[in-house]
Amino acid sequence: MDFPIFHIDFIGNRMLIAVDAILHVIINHAFAVGALPVVALLELSGIRRKDARWDKLAYRLLKIIFIITTTLGALTGVGIWFSASLVNPAAIGSLIRVFFWGWFVEWIVFVSEVSLIMAYFLSWQTAGRSPEAKLMHLRLGIFLAVFSWITMAIIVAILGFMMDPGNWVTERTLMSGLFNPMYLPQLAFRTTLAMVMGGMTMICLIYLFTRHDLAFRTMVLRVISNWSGAWMLGLIVASIWYYQVIPNHMLANIPVAVTTQEYVSWNGRLKLLLIVGLFYVGRVLWLSVKRPGQVHGAKYLVSVLLLFAMLGQFERVREFIRKPFIIGNYMYANGIRVADYPLLQRDGILQHATYAGIREVTADNQISAGREVFEQTCTRCHTVNGVNSIRGQLKKMYGGKPWKSEVIAAYIENMHRARYFMPPFPGNKAELDALAIYLASLQKRAAAFNGAQINGIPMPDKISAATVYGTLPNLSITNGEHE
Template sequence: MDFPIFHIDFIGNRLLIAVDAILHVLINHAFAIGALPIVVLLEYTGIRHGDPRWDTLAYRLLKVVFIVTTTVGALTGVGIWFSAALVNPAAIGSLIRVFFWGWFVEWIVFVSEVSLIMLYFLSWPNSTESALAKRRHMRFGVMLAAFSWITMAIIVAILGFMMDPGDWHERQSLWAGLFNPMYLPQLAFRTSLAMVMGGMTMMAFGYWFTDHDMAFREGLARTICVWTALWTGLLAIAAWWYSSVVPAHMLANIPVAITTQAYTDWLANFKWVLIAGLLFVGWVLADSLRRPGRLHGGQYVAAALVLCVMLGQFERVREFIRKPFIIGNYMYANGIRVADYPLLRRDGILKHAVYAGVRDIRSDNQTIAGREVFQLTCTRCHTVKGVNGIRAQLVRMYGDQRWNADVIAAYLENMHGARYFMPPFPGNQEELTALAVYLASLQNRAQSYEGVQVTGIPKPDHVAASTHYGSIPDLTHP
């Protein structure tokens, strides 16, 4: 409760992060993780066969990887930090306290990765002087591919921790956080998926780069598709392993995550959509091995796009199913620690919110106070009229009949039991009533909440910030 509230109502905080993060993950998996080993493989093939065509193609593919990863990839990576820190600074602060040394190492690896890709790409033209120079140059590519994977390996540990911290609550050490129950299965899944995505993506580019040399294209298709097919088999195993460690309460959230609350019956058909997508990718690989170089380039593009769509949906589902938590069993999606709930329910959240504009609720300021409560407890997931807008939710629930604040309050009080993915209401009864009054007022006047809450009225000296209470040590304060 110590941070101002940032909110853009038309897009919402969830979608703001999702657009940036999914785009970054797609680039990271398909290019930084999956494509670089293939570039090195093609460079090695050229050395082994003494054929400069392999080297020329590898350099052209690396140019694509270099441009994409150092522009859009780098910007979206920084964008994740920027948007996440704006939307949920308490969660980011907690993660930094747990994984400080992990992130410290990750930033060293990342800087090394940037340096290596510059060195690998810019030194390529001078590496063709001799076979010895070429082999030395290839070592930069091997190190670059390894460092790119290490970056992902560290971040995946943090993503797994946010889903299921495991015994970290008891041990509270960096190693307990890193080696959480979700870590190794998710790392295996993402690694194999990235290799398959990189194979299809590089084959799509390679097809167009070899349009005048059918014999060479056949060799290229055979080389890349054998590599990709091997990783596809590992992907199936890793996917099963990963799905087997997802906690039961997260599995129960999947119907809502995949579809919408109004169309959960589509879940039964969704698995067939996934199976059809994987079968299509498998068919492209099998046909490439049976008729190397004879497939149309559009088939490789389609396979790469299918994998991108599947990864994007996976990220969407993964982010949703960990709800109601942003950090499993430690912090709810609203940015409030589980351990702080007893205090906030006793005193109310307004008294412990540094930037709240209202401290005491009276009969003449209920709507204003309710709006304050809404922005403190709801805006990390909901908007007023934008994406995942609360007014549209209320229209679906209550239609055109007059919205009754008492009915809405009764629903808010029990919403966590009815919909587990919704965090429990954290405030006291007065704040619950005020929030219900504000939500009922949206039927007639639904003004969007925009901007950053940067001012507040002073708290009484005897009231401390809520993050200093609770049985679990605070991760956002020294």
């Protein structure tokens, strides 16, 4: 409760992170982790066959990878840090404390990875002057591929920790956090998936770059199809392994996660579609192994799009099923530690929220206090009028009937028992009633909701920061800082 609230009501905090993170993961898996080994494989094939066409093709593929990873990949990676720090600073702060040395190593590896891809790309044209220089250049590409994988391997440990910390809850050591129960299965799943995605994505580009040399295309497709097909078999095994280690309470959340938090019957059909999608990708690879060059390029493109969609859905489900926690059994999705709940439910959340504009609920400020409680406890997942809006949820519950605050309060008090993915309400009874009164008022009054705060005072609509500063007593601005 030591941080101000950041909130964008039209898109919502979780959607802000989701859009950026999913785009980054697709780029990372398909182009950095999955495609770089393919480039090195093509370069190796060119050296062995003494055929410059392989080398030229590998260089053209690397140019695309270099541009995408150093622009969109880098920007979205930094964007994850910015958005996560804004939306849930308590969670990212806790993760940094646990994994400081892990992230320290990851940053060194990442800087090395950037240096390696620049050296690998920029030295390509001069590396062919001698066989020894070419072999040295190939080793550079192999090191680049390994470093890209190590970067992912460290981050996957943190993602697994957020789902199930395992023994860290009692041991509180870096190693127990890194080697959590979800780590190795998820790493195996992501590694094999990335290799398949990278191979299939490169095949699509190979079709584009070899349209005037069909015989050469067939040779290249045979090599890449065999590579991707082998990883596809590993992906099937890794998927089963990963699914088996997911805790039962998370498995119970999957039907909700894949249906946008609604208990509907088409969950089974969606899982069937995902299985059919993987079967389609596997069949395309099998045909490509058996008859390279004879599979229509559109089938590879459809396979790549299916893999991208599956990875996006996987990320969405993975993020959802760990709820009500953002760090399993340690911190709820609202950014409040499990251990802090008894204190907050006794004293009230407003008493301990450093940047709250209201400290106590009274008969005269119930709506304003309720809005403050909503901001502190609900806005990391919900908006008022935007994506996953609380008004939309209440409309579904009530239809056209009047919204009654006492019914809403009773529902909020017990909702975590019916819907496991919702954290328990963290405040006291007065704050619960105030929150319910505020939510009931939204049926008739749904003003725009801003989350920016200055010294505990929410930023009003269409009012400048200078105006807000002017309303604060004994406050001056010096060099951009207030005293």
